[in-house]
Amino acid sequence: MNPSPAPTVLIVGFLGAGKTTFIQHLLPLLAERGLAPYVLINDYRNAEVDATGLRAFTGDVRAINGDCICCDSLDALISSLLDIHDKPRRVVLIEANGTSDPYSLIEHLSLLPDLRARFDPLLQVTVVDAKRWQRRTWHNELERVQTETASHFVLNHQEAAGAARSKEVRGDLGWANARAKFTEAAAFADLLAALVDGPRGAPPSVSIPRDEPAAEEPHGHAHEHDHPHRHELAHGFIACQLDLPPVIAGASLLHWLRSLPPSVLRVKGLAQLGEFPGKHFIFQRTDDAPPAPVMKPVAYKPTVNPCAVLIGVALNPEELRRGAEAVFGQPETPQAG
Numbered sequence: 001m002n003p004s005p006a007p008t009v010l011i012v013g014f015l016g017a018g019k020t021t022f023i024q025h026l027l028p029l030l031a032e033r034g035l036a037p038y039v040l041i042n043d044y045r046n047a048e049v050d051a052t053g054l055r056a057f058t059g060d061v062r063a064i065n066g067d068c069i070c071c072d073s074l075d076a077l078i079s080s081l082l083d084i085h086d087k088p089r090r091v092v093l094i095e096a097n098g099t100s101d102p103y104s105l106i107e108h109l110s111l112l113p114d115l116r117a118r119f120d121p122l123l124q125v126t127v128v129d130a131k132r133w134q135r136r137t138w139h140n141e142l143e144r145v146q147t148e149t150a151s152h153f154v155l156n157h158q159e160a161a162g163a164a165r166s167k168e169v170r171g172d173l174g175w176a177n178a179r180a181k182f183t184e185a186a187a188f189a190d191l192l193a194a195l196v197d198g199p200r201g202a203p204p205s206v207s208i209p210r211d212e213p214a215a216e217e218p219h220g221h222a223h224e225h226d227h228p229h230r231h232e233l234a235h236g237f238i239a240c241q242l243d244l245p246p247v248i249a250g251a252s253l254l255h256w257l258r259s260l261p262p263s264v265l266r267v268k269g270l271a272q273l274g275e276f277p278g279k280h281f282i283f284q285r286t287d288d289a290p291p292a293p294v295m296k297p298v299a300y301k302p303t304v305n306p307c308a309v310l311i312g313v314a315l316n317p318e319e320l321r322r323g324a325e326a327v328f329g330q331p332e333t334p335q336a337g
Contacts, residue, residue: 005117006038006084006091007120007121007192008109008119008122008123009091009092009093009094010102010105010123011023011096011124011127012100012124012126012127012150013146014099014136014143015098015266017128018127019098020041020053022156022185023039023041023095024057026093026185026189029186030189033190033193034193035089035090035192035196036090037093038058038061038062038084038087039060039061039062039094039095040077041063041064042095042096048065048303050282052298052303052304053282053296056298056299056300062080074104077094077105081119082118091192092119098266099311102126102148102150103145106149110122121195124149125150126147126150126152126154126180127156128153128169130155130156130157130158130169133172148177150177150180152181153177154184155169155170155182240309240310240315240317241308242269242310243331244307244308244324244331246306247274248271248328249273249274249275250273250274250295253271253273256327257285258285260320260323263312264311264315265312266286266311267308267309268308269307269309270283273295276297279297280298280301281296281298282295283296306331308324
């Protein structure tokens with residue numbers, strides 16, 4: 001007898017909202033409930049950086065490097081899903097990169113028979129930064145698009161935003177998508193356990209946007225025509241990867257992160273710090289002001305070499321590379337063989 005379909009969670013949210021952190025909180029809670037999570041993570045250039053950190057919680061992690069899994073990397077996502085081995089009490093988590101449009105993803109995951117038979121029900125968690133929600137100038141529309149199809153919201157950074165601002169954002173999200181529920185990692189782990197243990201036929205997980213009647217077919221309606229316009233918002237972003245020396249000073253890393261130009265919306269990477277021999281750290285910095293870099297130790301030797309992945313609009317990779325080399329020196333060239 002074939003195993004029951006695996007509940008599948010699409011996790012979206014703008015750059016730096018806290019998607020990976022939510023997964024880090026969720027994975028041990030799923031293990032406590034006897035579930036077997038499989039994580040697919042997509043990011044520009046080198047998704048292996050985040051995947052490395054998640055492997056401390058589960059060995060079932062696959063990185064999908066490159067462009068958005070809602071378009072150019074969609075085939076890679078579908079292939080990765082079909083490669084997942086069935087397992088009792090399986091749940092699947094898909095983290096899309098920060099500029100993904102969830103509409104195309106939901107359509108393919110919901111309508112392709114081979115996927116629908118194995119990955120059901122489909123939920124979408126949109127992770128929102130309470131402090132920076134709709135304060136991203138020309139990126140605001142893309143951030144709002146990511147909320148329209150959510151089944152659940154996770155609201156991060158409420159303490160930094162303050163009570164009044166958090167209440168305002170909650171109201172705004174409720175207006176944008178009244179069907180979505182606010183949740184946290186523990187409650188969402190309980191929900192996934194209930195879906196695995198309980199009868200199938202869970203409530204629909206995808207909200208129908210107000211301007212798209214439910215009776216219309218997913219292809220051939222107005223959404224098909226306005227989707228390319230919306231997704232142009234995401235494709236204004238570019239990414240570049242910079243190799244780092246095998247060992248760098250922590251103070252130099254912090255100085256470099258704080259000195260990056262405003263066009264860099266997010267930087268994430270892996271480094272070995274000289275102050276902590278033999279230890280590797282995952283670091284990141286978002287476009288918050290003032291910059292607040294975060295560094296977390298990795299519990300085991302990573303499979304990815306020291307590097308930094310920078311995401312932003314109209315980046316100049318050569319200029320960024322020269323700036324990094326001015327701080328760290330030139331990285332060593334890997335030896336063949």
